[in-house]
Amino acid sequence: MARASGQKLKLLYIVKFLSENTDEHHPASTADIIAHLEANGIHSERKSVYDDIEKLCDFGYDIVQVHSRLGGGYYMAGREFELAELKLLVDAVQSSRFLTTKKSRSLIGKLEQMAGKHDAGKLQRQVYVAGRIKTENESIYYSIDNIHRAIQENRQISFRYLEWNLKKELVPRANSERTVSPWALIWQDENYYLAAYDGRDACMKHFRVDKMGKVEVCREAREGLEQFEKVDLALYTNQIFGMYGGEEAVVTLQLPNRLVGVVLDRFGREADIRQMPDERFRVRAKVMVSGQFFGWLAGSGRDVEIVSPDIVRERYREWLEGILASMGTVD
Known part of the structure; x- marks a missing residue:
């Protein structure tokens, strides 16, 4: 029975043997294949073996035979x-900042298996990105899976929002339990965000997925379809700076022509x-009025002006004065 x-x-x-051990520069001989089969009983x-290779080719596998004196x-x-x-x-x-170091290594290991042993070493690449910080939330993969499932099944989700403490631990924020209706996952500024309808406040909100803990799918059906359909996600994510909190407003900015690329x-x-x-030139756009927005303005230089609204x-102006005041006087 074992033989059969x-x-x-x-x-x-x-x-499996040909996929993992061969490529154009490293063919396997018939003897190699027979030895591998014998090693597995x-x-x-x-x-x-000739017949088996022919059957696999007939089935659709692209197996090439190399003829050589060697x-x-x-x-x-x-x-x-x-x-x-x-x-x-x-x-x-x-x-990717979104992936933890542990998960990055695991995924790269799986990609190496797809390359075969002779090319696997070529995938041991080091990509350096200035200031790169990896997320520490290992449960984020399961959170995303639950969010996708809730969207597909038209159900709400519950979760707790997380924050860092002085011990460098990611812990639940006090009174942060939330139940929302998930509508879309957005990749922006190297992070995942969830666009969801908050029934308690009757509006659309955004949440950083790596700051969401214990994401669970609820029985209740989603709410907020009408509000979500009014949102142009592509335009919205370009206009809402960094997806950080703040008051939404339509602002008019005036900038030198050399900064048109920055604006676009x-x-x-x-x-x-x-x-x-x-x-x-002037540009009119919807933004979240917050420190993130003001920081972007300041970083664009002194030639950038907020034309309106006056508030x-x-x-x-107060934000800039506050920064100067915090620095104190310089002799």
Whole structure:
């Protein structure tokens, strides 16, 4: 029985061996394949291996036979991902702030298996990004899975919002239990955000997914469809700075023409831009009036001006004066 069972698995062992151990520069001989099968308790002969390879090719596997005076052999040519594609995926995993260090290593290890042992070493790449900080919330993968499931099943979710303490621990914030209706996951500024309807406050809100703990799918059906349908997510994520809290407002900014690229990068090509005299232009956009927004303005230079509304101009002035006051006087 064991012998018969092994013969049924024979084709699978051949595919696995060729996928993991061969490529264009490293073909496996018939003897190599027979030795691998024997090591796994499956007796085989040359003629049967030829027949097995032919069957696998008929099924659709791209197995190439190499003829050479040095012996030749077979290698798996067609793979789900080319090496260049795997390198790109590894770079994305390695540099992602969203993924923990532990999860990054795990994913890269799985990508290496897809490349085969001869190319796996080429995927051991180091991508350095200035100031890169990895998330510490290991449960984020399960949180995202639960959020997707709730969206698919049209159900609400509950969670607790997390924050850092002085011991560098990510802990639940006091009185942070929430129940919301999830509508979309957004990738913005290297973080995942959840766009959800908060029935308690009757409005759409955004939450950093890596700051959400104990995400659970509830029985209650989602709310807020009408409010969500009014949101243009692509435009909204370009306009709401950094997805941080603050009061939403439509502001008009005046900037020098040289900063038009900065504005288009932030607001998108659909931004409402109007040419002004003296090599300047104005842009009208919806933003979250917060320290994040003011910090972006200050970083863009002294030539950036808030034209309207007056209340936002005044808040920006107070924000700048507060920073100067906190620095004290300099002799």
